[in-house]
Amino acid sequence: MNLTLLQSLSRMAWRNLRRNFRRNLATGVAITAGFTAFLLAAGYASRVESVLRYYTIYGLRTGHVTIQKKGSLEMYAIKPRLWSLDENAQSKITTVLATMTQIEKSGRLLKGQGLIGNGCKTFPFIATGVDLDVEQYAMTHPELLKWTPHITKLNIGRPIWEAEANVSPVAVSIGLAKLLGKSKTLDQIDRTQKLSILDCSMPNVRDHFSDDANVQLASGTWDGQLNASDSEMMQLYSTGLVETNSSSIVLSMNQLQSLYNTKNIASYSVWLKDAKDTQSTINTLNEKLGDFANELEILPWNEERIGPYYVGTMRFIVTMVGFIGCVLALVIILSIFNSATMTVIERSEEVGMLRSIGYTRGLVRLVFVLEGFFLTVVSTVFGIIVGLTSMFFVNRSGITFRPPGVEGGLQLILVPNFWVMILATVCVSSLAVFATWIAVSGISKKNISELVAGTHR
Amino acid sequence: MTVGAPIVELIGITKTYQLGETKVEALKGISLSLKKGEFTAIVGASGSGKSTLLNMIGCIDEPTTGSIILDGVDVHSLDDNKKSDLRNRKIGFIFQSFNLIPVLDVFENVELPLLINPAISAAERTDRVHQAIKDVGLGDRIRNRPDQLSGGQRQRVAIARALAGNPALVMADEPTANLDSTTSFKIIDLMLDLNAKRHVTFLFSTHDEKLMSKVSRKVHIADGMLVGASKV
Numbered sequence: 001m002n003l004t005l006l007q008s009l010s011r012m013a014w015r016n017l018r019r020n021f022r023r024n025l026a027t028g029v030a031i032t033a034g035f036t037a038f039l040l041a042a043g044y045a046s047r048v049e050s051v052l053r054y055y056t057i058y059g060l061r062t063g064h065v066t067i068q069k070k071g072s073l074e075m076y077a078i079k080p081r082l083w084s085l086d087e088n089a090q091s092k093i094t095t096v097l098a099t100m101t102q103i104e105k106s107g108r109l110l111k112g113q114g115l116i117g118n119g120c121k122t123f124p125f126i127a128t129g130v131d132l133d134v135e136q137y138a139m140t141h142p143e144l145l146k147w148t149p150h151i152t153k154l155n156i157g158r159p160i161w162e163a164e165a166n167v168s169p170v171a172v173s174i175g176l177a178k179l180l181g182k183s184k185t186l187d188q189i190d191r192t193q194k195l196s197i198l199d200c201s202m203p204n205v206r207d208h209f210s211d212d213a214n215v216q217l218a219s220g221t222w223d224g225q226l227n228a229s230d231s232e233m234m235q236l237y238s239t240g241l242v243e244t245n246s247s248s249i250v251l252s253m254n255q256l257q258s259l260y261n262t263k264n265i266a267s268y269s270v271w272l273k274d275a276k277d278t279q280s281t282i283n284t285l286n287e288k289l290g291d292f293a294n295e296l297e298i299l300p301w302n303e304e305r306i307g308p309y310y311v312g313t314m315r316f317i318v319t320m321v322g323f324i325g326c327v328l329a330l331v332i333i334l335s336i337f338n339s340a341t342m343t344v345i346e347r348s349e350e351v352g353m354l355r356s357i358g359y360t361r362g363l364v365r366l367v368f369v370l371e372g373f374f375l376t377v378v379s380t381v382f383g384i385i386v387g388l389t390s391m392f393f394v395n396r397s398g399i400t401f402r403p404p405g406v407e408g409g410l411q412l413i414l415v416p417n418f419w420v421m422i423l424a425t426v427c428v429s430s431l432a433v434f435a436t437w438i439a440v441s442g443i444s445k446k447n448i449s450e451l452v453a454g455t456h457r
Numbered sequence: 458m459t460v461g462a463p464i465v466e467l468i469g470i471t472k473t474y475q476l477g478e479t480k481v482e483a484l485k486g487i488s489l490s491l492k493k494g495e496f497t498a499i500v501g502a503s504g505s506g507k508s509t510l511l512n513m514i515g516c517i518d519e520p521t522t523g524s525i526i527l528d529g530v531d532v533h534s535l536d537d538n539k540k541s542d543l544r545n546r547k548i549g550f551i552f553q554s555f556n557l558i559p560v561l562d563v564f565e566n567v568e569l570p571l572l573i574n575p576a577i578s579a580a581e582r583t584d585r586v587h588q589a590i591k592d593v594g595l596g597d598r599i600r601n602r603p604d605q606l607s608g609g610q611r612q613r614v615a616i617a618r619a620l621a622g623n624p625a626l627v628m629a630d631e632p633t634a635n636l637d638s639t640t641s642f643k644i645i646d647l648m649l650d651l652n653a654k655r656h657v658t659f660l661f662s663t664h665d666e667k668l669m670s671k672v673s674r675k676v677h678i679a680d681g682m683l684v685g686a687s688k689v
Contacts, residue, residue, distance in 0.1 A: 004579060005572045008565070015560035353556035356517055357570040357618070358545020360538050448517035452552060453508070 009363070013370035017378075020343060027339040028379040031428070034328040035383025036390065038321075038424060043391050043414030045321045048403075049314060050147045050415060055240060056307040058144035059151065061109060061130060063269030064278045066306055067093055067285065070297045073305045076266060080112065081222040084264035089292075093268055096288045102281055104273045107134030108265040110256050114219030116172070116249060118180040118209045120200035122218070125176065125249045129256025129265075132161040137271070150410050154238035157185030160250065163234050168255055170215060170231035175246030175407075177236050181209035186232045189213055217249075221261035229259055238407050241309070245407045325424075332428055333435045336372050340439035344368060351443055352451030361444040365437060372436030373429060380425045391416055463526075464625050464658050465491040465514055470523035472509050472681075483509040484520070485681040491626070491660060496652045498669055499662040501678040507662040508630050510678060514660065515548055515628050516540050528625045545570055549619025551629035551661070555611040557603040557618075563590060564599050567617045574622065589617040592651060609640035613647065620651060629661035633668060645671050 017024050056062050068076070072083035085093070090108070097106045110129035115122040130138075138144070139159060145152060154174065163169035167186065177183065189212055198208055218228040231251060239245045257263060272281055278300045286293045304311040344351070354364050391414040400409035443451070472484040483506050491497055491514075499507045512518035513525060516532050525532040528547050535543060544550075549570075557566045567589055571582045590599055593613040603611055612632060619627045629648070633641035645668050652659050669675055677684045 002575060008568070008572050012558065012561060012565075019560065349554070349556055350558060352517075353550070353552065354569075355541070356515065356544060356550045356552075358541050358543075358573055360541045363573065449508075449512035452517065452556070 005363075009367055010370055010374075013367055014374055016367075016371050017375060020346070023339055023342065024375055027335045028375055028382070030335045031332050031376060031379035031432075032382045032386060034331050035380050035424065035428060036387045038325055038328050039383065039387035039416070039421060040390060040394075040414055041321045041324050042420045042424070043387070043416055044412075045317045046415040046417040046420065047413050048317055051410075052307075052310040052313055053302075054141075054143040054147040055151070056310045057271070057275075057301050058138045058141045059148060059240065060307075061107075061128065061134070061138050061269055062301045062306055063106070064272045064275055064301050065270040065281055065285070065298060066267050066301070067270065067296055067298050068267035070295055072266070073297065076111070080260075080266070081262065081264065084110075084262070084266055085268070087263050089295075090265060090268075092289065092292055093296075096285065097268070097270065099288070100281065100284060102272055102274065102277045103270055105134065105137045105271040107131050107137070107269055108253055109267050109269055110253055110260075110264075111266045112219065112256060112260055114217055114259065116176065116180065117216040117218065118182060119198045119214075119216070120205060120209075121180070122216075123176060123179050124247060125217070126244070126247050127217075127256055127259075128248070128250045129253045130250065131253045134269070135159070135250070135252075136161040148240065151238050151240040151407075154407075155235060156237075157233070157235040158187055160234050160252065163232075167234070168229065168231045169234035169251065170217070170255070171235040171237050171250040172215065172233050173239050173245050173248040174236050175242075176248065177233070179246060180215065181206050182213065182215070182233060183236075184210045184213060184233075185236060186213040186234050217251075217259055219259050221259075222264070223261055225261065227259055227261060229255065231255065240407050242407050329427070329431055332376075333431050336376065336432045336435040337439050339375075340368060340372055340436040343371070344440050344443045348443055348446075348451050349454055351446075352448050352453075355444075355448040356452060361441075364444045365440045368440040369433050369436045372432045376429050376432035377425070380428055384421055384425075387421075388416055390414075462493055463490045464493050464495075464528055465489070465660075466526040467510075467514065468524050468526075470510070470513055470520045470525065472506075472513065472518070473521045483681050484513070486523070487678075487681075487683055488523075489676065489683065491658060493625070493658055494652070494656045495674055496649060496659045496672060497661075497674040497676060498672040499660065499676045499678055500664065500669060501662075502664060505678045506681040507664075507678055509681075511628055511630050511660070511662055514626075515550060516544050545574055545622065547625045549622060549624040549627040549657075551612070551615050551619050551627065551632045553631045553634045555603070555608075555615045555635075557611055557614055559603050562600045562602050563595060563606075563614050563617075566603070566614055567621050570618060570622045585621050585623070586617075589621040590614075592620065592654070593617045593647060607640075608636050609643060612636060612640075612644055616644070616647065616651070620655065620657065623655075624657065626658045626660060629659070631662055631664075633663065633665060638667065641665065641668060642671075 057064060069083050069085055076083040097103060108131060112127050114125055114127065116125045160169040160171050198205055213233040215231055215233055216228055217231055221227045239248050272278060282298050282300060285298050289296065299306050301307050302310060351364055395413050399412040401412055402409050467487055467489040470484050470487045474481045474483055487510060499510060501507045513520050527543065530543060532540065564586055567586045568582060571577050571585060590596055593616050595610060595613055598606060598610065633644055636644060648659055649671060651657065
């Protein structure tokens with residue numbers, strides 16, 4: 001087909017949109033509305049995905065890649081000593097990591113449990129031990145601050161990496177601090193005042209829990225002894241999740257290792273300069289670690305066992321948005337099909353004329369398919385404009401909501417995803433072409449003389 | 458007007474329609490020859506088979522039996538695309554209800570059949586369209602849309618569209634049926650004029666006795682059979 005013919009048919013198709021203007025307008029508005037709804041749903045999914053992604057990678061200190069002993073994801077909580085990385089393993093891993101230029105930062109993580117007390121009462125904790133430079137890197141990463149302000153804005157006090165050398169700092173989750181009756185961090189109390197031992201039988205003893213920022217950590221060591229240490233509450237922070245907000249603490253790697261009397265760690269977290277390098281980094285690590293890699297599990301951040309919250313939530317959201325997309329696609333197909341069928345029936349004499357003067361069935365179909373295509377493209381462009389405008393106003397309105405399991409309110413921010421827009425436009429246009437093609441193909445096969453005479457009906 | 462070699466030859470054409478359980482024989486073994494440059498009218502009452510015969514000759518319907526030779530080509534041997542091609546190159550159609558595309562102007566309507574003929578260059582296409590529009594006397598209406606034209610003018614556009622491809626045969630099924638008598642005569646005069654100027658073969662159907670006086674050859678059809686031919 002030559003370009004001039006395509007131009008002429010396109011011109012005719014474009015002008016034909018003015019015929020049956022009200023029908024085409026109604027179809028176009030239906031497509032625009034459906035497309036807008038899909039973009040808003042996709043905008044919400046995109047926002048949630050970004051929040052969870054950066055929360056997992058930086059907020060949970062998972063990194064883009066994690067390295068742990070094979071089987072430790074299932075067994076570490078039961079027997080950490082056996083399923084952790086010893087100094088020898090750490091040395092081998094550190095040596096390899098130091099050679100890889102795609103890595104922005106790497107660090108050690110230690111996880112464990114124990115009891116935290118205020119002098120009168122103790123509560124169970126789940127601790128994360130992390131090197132302070134790594135903690136600073138992760139917690140101040142621009143992506144984390146950009147996507148999770150609803151979490152980071154809740155932090156009270158100074159971060160633990162700013163602690164003076166003579167302080168054993170601990171960051172305590174807000175819910176746990178509440179249980180402990182401690183509302184003040186180290187900087188908020190009078191540090192000149194000497195620590196006093198509380199009489200727990202006093203009727204108003206709760207009023208004195210916040211007189212100091214001292215907490216006691218107790219745990220069984222990995223070699224079977226009992227150990228305890230004093231720490232100063234430097235910071236109150238939100239984990240962002242109801243599930244963990246009343247049990248989590250963060251402290252330096254040295255403190256936690258000391259509490260468990262070990263030099264072992266649970267895992268390495270590796271942050272990359274470019275997230276796209278995640279899989280290639282895993283491959284390189286496996287290659288460079290040689291036989292030792294067989295004793296390890298090197299996994300990406302979005303592996304279900306590493307980021308179960310991310311994977312589970314996104315699976316649900318993608319399913320929901322996919323379902324909405326399918327329903328809208330069906331509506332669009334039926335709208336276009338209905339409109340095209342009525343148009344073709346009304347214009348059957350025109351089809352007969354075109355066939356009479358030499359237009360093949362394919363060219364006749366093309367005339368109508370171009371109309372459906374143009375109608376859809378115009379409608380989707382309007383859908384994008386309306387969608388972006390709606391997103392702008394929704395984002396400006398400051399609407400907050402509380403997703404299940406998330407601590408605090410989350411502002412409803414819809415993030416336009418341009419790839420989704422392009423993909424959705426291509427899909428919707430393709431569906432429109434398909435629907436029109438189906439609607440037209442029947443009439444283009446009819447007897448030409450009957451079409452011209454209008455006796456085919 | 459001199460006439461030449463046969464453009465169309467019909468040999469034993471029959472057409473049978475199945476309407477429910479009833480078979481209707483619309484054409485009953487028609488054999489006919491049309492020569493180049495002839496101006497022929499197919500004459501007959503409604504339901505006599507005029508339109509069916511024109512549809513067969515115009516390759517927009519298939520005969521049940523018999524063969525049609527159009528400009529030396531046996532139409533029966535062609536597939537749908539080749540028939541489309543044949544219609545585009547060899548036949549011009551004029552319809553009773555004009556069948557112009559309302560969103561296209563006069564030029565674009567006339568250009569339609571030429572667009573799908575790759576043998577015609579863009580410059581030649583433009584020349585031919587201009588010439589055809591000029592020949593039908595609508596040179597000053599070239600950018601008008603059909604709804605800005607009278608019925609007679611619309612039929613002139615349809616004639617220009619039929620002529621623009623320089624076909625071997627122009628066919629018209631009751632081209633004046635939707636026109637008043639004055640305009641009808643003007644249209645027939647125009648067709649006669651173009652027949653003389655362009656030496657193009659015209660074949661049209663009508664049951665209007667007044668128009669028949671202007672036609673050089675009349676083919677009478679009744680009950681699907683030729684009942685006689687006359688030359689003026």
